[in-house]
Amino acid sequence: MSLFWIVIRQFAENEAMATSKKVITREEWEKKLNDVKIRKEDMNKLVMNFLVTEGYVDAAEKFRMESGAEPEIDLATITDRMAVKKAVQCGNVEDAIEKVNDLNPEILDTNPQLFFHLQQQRLIELIRNGKVEEALEFAQEELAPRGEENQSFLEELERTVALLAFEDVSNCPVRDLLDISQRLKTASEVNAAILTSQSHEKDPKLPSLLKMLMWAQDQLDEKAAYPRINDLSTAMLEDPPI
Amino acid sequence: MNDRINSSNNVINTTNSTTPQDLGLQFLEMVRFGLCDTDDDDESPTELNTINSSGGFLFVATDKLSIKYTNVNLHDHDVGVIQANKPAPVKRLVYYFEIHVKNAGAKGQIAIGFTTDRFKVRRQPGWEPNSCGYHGDDGLLYRGVGKKEPFGPTYTSDDTVGAGINYASGELFFTKNGIVVGAVEKDIKGPLFPTIAVHSQNEEVQVNFGQKPFAFDLKVLEAQERMKQQATVEKLSLPSNVSYRIVRSYLEHYGYEDTLRAFDMACESTVPPICITQETASDNMYALNQRRTLRQLIRKGEIDAALGKLNEWYPQIVQDEKSATSLLLHCQKFIELVRVGALKEAVKFGRNHLAKFYDLPGFQDLVQDTVALLAYERPQESPVGYLLEDKQREILADAVNAMVLSTNPNVKDLQSCLHPYLERLLRQLTACCLVRRSFNGDEGEAFQLDRVFDSSKNVSANA
Numbered sequence: 183m184s185l186f187w188i189v190i191r192q193f194a195e196n197e198a199m200a201t202s203k204k205v206i207t208r209e210e211w212e213k214k215l216n217d218v219k220i221r222k223e224d225m226n227k228l229v230m231n232f233l234v235t236e237g238y239v240d241a242a243e244k245f246r247m248e249s250g251a252e253p254e255i256d257l258a259t260i261t262d263r264m265a266v267k268k269a270v271q272c273g274n275v276e277d278a279i280e281k282v283n284d285l286n287p288e289i290l291d292t293n294p295q296l297f298f299h300l301q302q303q304r305l306i307e308l309i310r311n312g313k314v315e316e317a318l319e320f321a322q323e324e325l326a327p328r329g330e331e332n333q334s335f336l337e338e339l340e341r342t343v344a345l346l347a348f349e350d351v352s353n354c355p356v357r358d359l360l361d362i363s364q365r366l367k368t369a370s371e372v373n374a375a376i377l378t379s380q381s382h383e384k385d386p387k388l389p390s391l392l393k394m395l396m397w398a399q400d401q402l403d404e405k406a407a408y409p410r411i412n413d414l415s416t417a418m419l420e421d422p423p424i
Numbered sequence: 425m426n427d428r429i430n431s432s433n434n435v436i437n438t439t440n441s442t443t444p445q446d447l448g449l450q451f452l453e454m455v456r457f458g459l460c461d462t463d464d465d466d467e468s469p470t471e472l473n474t475i476n477s478s479g480g481f482l483f484v485a486t487d488k489l490s491i492k493y494t495n496v497n498l499h500d501h502d503v504g505v506i507q508a509n510k511p512a513p514v515k516r517l518v519y520y521f522e523i524h525v526k527n528a529g530a531k532g533q534i535a536i537g538f539t540t541d542r543f544k545v546r547r548q549p550g551w552e553p554n555s556c557g558y559h560g561d562d563g564l565l566y567r568g569v570g571k572k573e574p575f576g577p578t579y580t581s582d583d584t585v586g587a588g589i590n591y592a593s594g595e596l597f598f599t600k601n602g603i604v605v606g607a608v609e610k611d612i613k614g615p616l617f618p619t620i621a622v623h624s625q626n627e628e629v630q631v632n633f634g635q636k637p638f639a640f641d642l643k644v645l646e647a648q649e650r651m652k653q654q655a656t657v658e659k660l661s662l663p664s665n666v667s668y669r670i671v672r673s674y675l676e677h678y679g680y681e682d683t684l685r686a687f688d689m690a691c692e693s694t695v696p697p698i699c700i701t702q703e704t705a706s707d708n709m710y711a712l713n714q715r716r717t718l719r720q721l722i723r724k725g726e727i728d729a730a731l732g733k734l735n736e737w738y739p740q741i742v743q744d745e746k747s748a749t750s751l752l753l754h755c756q757k758f759i760e761l762v763r764v765g766a767l768k769e770a771v772k773f774g775r776n777h778l779a780k781f782y783d784l785p786g787f788q789d790l791v792q793d794t795v796a797l798l799a800y801e802r803p804q805e806s807p808v809g810y811l812l813e814d815k816q817r818e819i820l821a822d823a824v825n826a827m828v829l830s831t832n833p834n835v836k837d838l839q840s841c842l843h844p845y846l847e848r849l850l851r852q853l854t855a856c857c858l859v860r861r862s863f864n865g866d867e868g869e870a871f872q873l874d875r876v877f878d879s880s881k882n883v884s885a886n887a
Contacts, residue, residue, distance in 0.1 A: 218850075221874070223815075224874055228846070238686070245675075392667065392849065393660045415670065415673075
């Protein structure tokens with residue numbers, strides 16, 4: 183063990199003693215854990231919620247059959263939602279807009295920011311495909327009028343049109359717009375809007391609960407030394423530092 | 425029954441011998457009792473405490489929810505004050521109660537607040553140490569001897585005024601006609617009693633401990649408090665794909681093979697693909713297909729077929745004919761016979777296969793309940809009808825699944841056969857919240873998984 187770690191450890195021990203944190207042994211802690219009852223049907227619900235929200239329609243269908251858990255929304259709506267998401271991810275923005283409107287025209291009507299981002303993505307795809315003339319026409323006719331309504335739209339429009347100014351876009355300051363992550367961002371924005379329109383939460387519950395676990399452990403750290411789970415993916419209980 | 429289960433707990437924690445541990449015992453508990461709700465039901469005030477009130481100065485109606493000042497007030501020590509019969513419950517996010525002023529009387533010297541069990545009656549809440557009160561005649565907040573501060577509007581006849589404890593923020597708050605007037609730090613220790621006072625002729629007040637709807641929307645406040653915490657929590661970041669890994673390991677653990685395959689395929693085809701398959705060549709994949717088959721058979725009620733497969737694949741699981749796993753299997757077989765109305769066959773099967781469990785400590789109750797199904801013309805509607813629910817098949821399927829997992833020679837810890845990662849994480853979360861609260865005088869709300877689903881319903885309903 184390097185001196186550094188010895189010092190760090192000593193420091194941690196001193197700190198624990200100084201604040202006289204209560205130490206909960208592994209044995210005591212395991213007893214507390216055993217007293218906690220988690221219902222399987224609640225865990226099934228969590229898993230189903232994850233599959234549905236993330237759009238894994240086949241898995242959700244199979245899970246319904248294998249576990250008996252009922253999905254909270256009609257699984258058919260997942261298929262439509264994923265088709266829209268996929269279209270944006272593949273750069274078929276026009277197609278995606280049409281699909282959203284088939285699903286529920288109110289989604290884009292009531293969500294100008296989303297509509298702008300979709301149009302912006304369309305412009306990006308035109309530029310990516312080298313359709314300069316079409317891109318210019320589209321920017322002037324469809325996007326500029328919206329920019330006038332909203333300052334932040336205008337800035338984003340200008341940033342996007344800047345792509346046209348560079349011969350080598352792979353090396354320009356706004357190259358991030360051409361990155362796959364921009365498509366994913368737009369896709370997840372549409373996805374969230376569709377979920378909201380279906381009165382469904384846009385994020386699955388499981389990640390929030392995992393964050394809550396991290397938070398709860400940190401909170402308890404202030405009061406006590408106890409066995410923690412540091413690696414969420416193995417759920418391994420680690421002994422308290424004494 | 426409890427003896428047997430407790431002793432088995434010890435065994436499970438210590439050894440892993442060649443004969444499989446009877447993990448079925450862990451599931452036996454679930455069959456008969458289900459899982460009891462761990463709801464924090466500490467009692468709430470329901471009425472006024474007529475025993476320690478300032479009798480002589482006030483009249484309490486027979487419903488113990490209305491008071492009236494019947495005297496003429498002469499000095500500061502003849503206040504008509506009364507506490508609730510119980511202190512405010514603490515194991516929750518917020519406690520709240522309201523009064524409705526029916527008559528402000530001669531001077532409108534009405535007060536609402538909180539006091540401790542040592543509060544001196546005949547004084548206004550807020551005039552004494554360790555008490556706090558919002559007064560109607562001047563709108564001031566009183567917090568102990570000589571401490572008063574401008575707080576809110578005055579209130580009078582026909583106003584509804586509320587007082588609450590927000591355990592999440594550590595504050596006392598007051599409302600008037602459904603709107604929050606203000607909040608102050610809760611600096612009083614110990615159980616707090618809802619307290620109301622009247623102090624001039626004909627003042628009449630009615631208290632609402634929640635038996636009627638409140639003027640103030642408590643749900644909104646609770647949702648806001650939860651959202652505040654949620655916002656702090658959401659700022660944390662998770663290791664990438666950890667949710668996927670946990671979902672995947674859950675599917676592996678319970679042998680939901682079809683779901684697992686569909687999930688893996690979907691993960692690979694997302695943009696960008698989520699690759700978690702290769703890195704987690706875990707022990708949970710052990711006997712996946714066999715576990716899937718066993719679960720399917722049990723879910724369909726084909727217990728004989730499941731027993732046949734077990735005999736063929738894992739004879740060690742069923743060789744001990746007096747194990748809890750064996751009991752669960754045979755009870756289910758009996759239940760399935762009753763379900764299809766094959767009562768004669770059920771009787772025969774019971775005599776041959778269930779009677780022997782009768783003498784075993786801890787098993788008797790389940791055997792009795794199971795056999796009792798015969799006594800009813802419509803067993804579904806009988807007190808033992810719970811045995812016919814799908815849930816029972818599920819419990820048996822989980823027990824068998826755990827037993828199969830435990831035959832894996834690589835298993836080091838039998839707990840891992842019983843509890844998937846997801847369950848261990850949720851237990852840890854619950855335990856952390858409970859222990860932290862115990863450091864905080866047991867005040868506040870603990871984590872409860874089922875509420876996670878309730879709250880989302882409320883949110884979408886409000887949206």
